[in-house]
Each structure stands twice: as structure tokens, then as C-alpha cells.
Amino acid sequence: xxxxxxxxxxxxxxLAGKFQxxxxxxEFVAQAKALGYDIDAEEVERATDLSDEALGVITGGARPIxxxxxxxxxx
Numbered sequence: 058x059x060x061x062x063x064x065x066x067x068x069x070x071x072l073a074g075k076f077q078x079x080x081x082x083x084e085f086v087a088q089a090k091a092l093g094y095d096i097d098a099e100e101v102e103r104a105t106d107l108s109d110e111a112l113g114v115i116t117g118g119a120r121p122i123x124x125x126x127x128x129x130x131x132x
Contacts, residue, residue, distance in 0.1 A: 060100040063089055 066072050075092060079085040082098045089096050 058094045060094075060096045060104050063094045063096060064104060 072092070076085060076088055079088055082101055086096055086098050086101060089101075
């Protein structure tokens, strides 16, 4: 199973939570290999165009805060 199959599987719930905690592309690749996918870091970068920083946001479940969408309230 290569990068195309991994990307397809990532779209569904099949791999939900399997990549949480990956903080780099190398960790992502290692997890994918442990799950039986034959990929490398260059394939992931080409296929997704994700930096390590962006990957961390995705796998960690956090989203960067958009300062233009912060609403301040007062009592």
C-alpha cells in the first residue's frame, strides 16, 4: 500500500486517531509504515505539501487561532 492508498484511507474514519501525536513528517511516516503503508517522507511532502508545522496542527487536532476572529466581550 502506497501513498495513494494512505491518502484515500485518511479521508475516511478508518485511520481516525492513528496519527495523533505525530510531531514531524518522519514520525508520520514511521506510523504509516507501522500500519503497513510503504511510503517515505518525500512522497508525503509531494502528495500533501505539508510542512512539519502544518502536520503537527493536523495530527494534534489543534487549529491555529485567527486573530481576526477573536471576539472580545465585557460585562
